[in-house]
Amino acid sequence: MQVASRTAVAEFHDVVLESGYVFEQLHIAYETYGQLNAEKSNAVLIEHALTGDPHVSSGVANPAAAESPRSFAPGWWEEVVGPGRAIDTNEFFVVCANALGGCNGSTGPTSPSADGLAHGSRFPDVSIRDMAAAEVLLSDRLGIPAWHAVIGGSMGGARALEFALVAPERVKRATILAAPAFSDADQIAWAHTQIQAIELDPDFCGGDYAVIGRFPRRGLGLARQIAHLTYRADSELNERFANTRQEQWPDLAHRPRPASAGDAYYAIQSYLDHQATKLVDRFDAQSYRILTQALRDHDVRRGRSTNLAEALSAAQAKFQVISVSSDRLYPPAQVARLAAALPGDVETQVLDSWAGHDGFLTEGVQLSPHLRRFLT
Ligand SMILES: CC(=O)SCCNC(=O)CCNC(=O)[C@H](O)C(C)(C)COP(=O)(O)OP(=O)(O)OC[C@H]1O[C@@H](n2cnc3c(N)ncnc32)[C@H](O)[C@@H]1OP(=O)(O)O
Numbered sequence: 035m036q037v038a039s040r041t042a043v044a045e046f047h048d049v050v051l052e053s054g055y056v057f058e059q060l061h062i063a064y065e066t067y068g069q070l071n072a073e074k075s076n077a078v079l080i081e082h083a084l085t086g087d088p089h090v091s092s093g094v095a096n097p098a099a100a101e102s103p104r105s106f107a108p109g110w111w112e113e114v115v116g117p118g119r120a121i122d123t124n125e126f127f128v129v130c131a132n133a134l135g136g137c138n139g140s141t142g143p144t145s146p147s148a149d150g151l152a153h154g155s156r157f158p159d160v161s162i163r164d165m166a167a168a169e170v171l172l173s174d175r176l177g178i179p180a181w182h183a184v185i186g187g188s189m190g191g192a193r194a195l196e197f198a199l200v201a202p203e204r205v206k207r208a209t210i211l212a213a214p215a216f217s218d219a220d221q222i223a224w225a226h227t228q229i230q231a232i233e234l235d236p237d238f239c240g241g242d243y244a245v246i247g248r249f250p251r252r253g254l255g256l257a258r259q260i261a262h263l264t265y266r267a268d269s270e271l272n273e274r275f276a277n278t279r280q281e282q283w284p285d286l287a288h289r290p291r292p293a294s295a296g297d298a299y300y301a302i303q304s305y306l307d308h309q310a311t312k313l314v315d316r317f318d319a320q321s322y323r324i325l326t327q328a329l330r331d332h333d334v335r336r337g338r339s340t341n342l343a344e345a346l347s348a349a350q351a352k353f354q355v356i357s358v359s360s361d362r363l364y365p366p367a368q369v370a371r372l373a374a375a376l377p378g379d380v381e382t383q384v385l386d387s388w389a390g391h392d393g394f395l396t397e398g399v400q401l402s403p404h405l406r407r408f409l410t
């Protein structure tokens with residue numbers, strides 16, 4: 035029988051957040067791939083992005099040919115993680131945990147509170163640092179004294195960076211992809227508009243929609259559309275969609291068209307509507323809001339030092355920092371400022387891609403040799 039990955043949930047008690055809020059009970063869901071070696075020196079922690087989840091890989095070389103393909107669904111970083119791939123699960127014990135505040139098994143707004151009802155509006159604000167601290171607890175539970183590497187992109191990059199600062203002695207290498215040292219005005223503004231889109235949906239009900247059987251689909255969908263435009267490059271969208279109408283896309287003309295569309299329904303509108311529907315069907319709105327807020331407030335300087343290099347000086351890991359040439363959410367220059375302020379010799383790369391911020395997900399082939407070399 036093939037066993038490519040394991041899914042588990044770790045339970046912790048009396049976990050104190052940065053804000054002082056105490057979770058009497060806290061769950062972190064995670065998947066593992068490969069085997070931890072006797073020296074416990076081959077563990078790699080992968081941190082997912084905003085709407086990612088612990089299923090980073092199918093864990094098999096060819097998921098379609100697996101004994102039961104449905105049990106080996108491709109993961110969100112299938113090109114990069116798996117047997118023989120850059121993050122080689124034959125060599126490394128790979129762990130990917132759902133972020134605290136998420137909606138894929140870890141404690142989040144949808145998980146039950148002490149009264150058995152969803153936390154909803156009662157869910158506290160969490161920070162990227164809280165997420166990292168929870169993963170330090172998970173490291174203890176898994177018996178991992180130090181990670182061979184902690185790797186993440188976007189919000190996952192912020193999580194990896196905070197992990198390297200919260201527990202410096204427990205991170206040997208850290209790869210930060212398409213993420214900054216702190217959110218700047220531009221990213222705070224994008225988060226602001228997305229949070230408002232969710233909150234202004236009458237079905238949001240202050241965050242307590244679940245208990246009355248409602249869900250802010252329009253608000254979450256609009257938030258995803260705003261976000262998606264920051265995830266992809268304008269030149270890519272212009273080249274792919276131009277000003278063509280959706281009816282000129284025979285293969286995709288069947289995709290639902292909103293009643294409000296009128297005569298002009300452009301392919302780019304249809305594309306965005308599709309991205310919105312896909313997310314709304316798989317993600318919780320309050321979770322999205324909490325995670326967006328955490329990323330909005332990401333700032334490694336908080337409570338450490340107003341001087342960035344000083345704030346980062348406690349890190350002991352060897353760093354690799356990678357940006358995407360067309361990223362308009364976290365432009366290469368902003369990511370380079372993080373690299374310049376980190377201690378030690380930092381390896382830097384810029385992925386050449388038209389896919390914008392999402393390049394860290396779509397450019398697996400280009401990214402792989404850099405990761406493989408860094409992990410050796
Ligand atoms: C499977 C999961 O849920 S993984 C969960 C974890 N996910 C993550 O962490 C990342 C979230 N995912 C993403 O951000 C994105 O899906 C990415 C970055 C991985 C995808 O990037 P790309 O492969 O470049 O996808 P792209 O932007 O071209 O979108 C393709 C989709 O748009 C659709 N599309 C393209 N043109 C149109 C159009 N004119 N009208 C409607 N839909 C359109 C395609 O049919 C395709 O649909 P599908 O995803 O349902 O197959």
Ligand SMILES: N[C@@H](CCO)C(=O)O
Nearest residue numbers: 083084085086188189
């Ligand atoms: N598309 C990715 C990128 C966010 O950084 C996500 O939804 O998680």
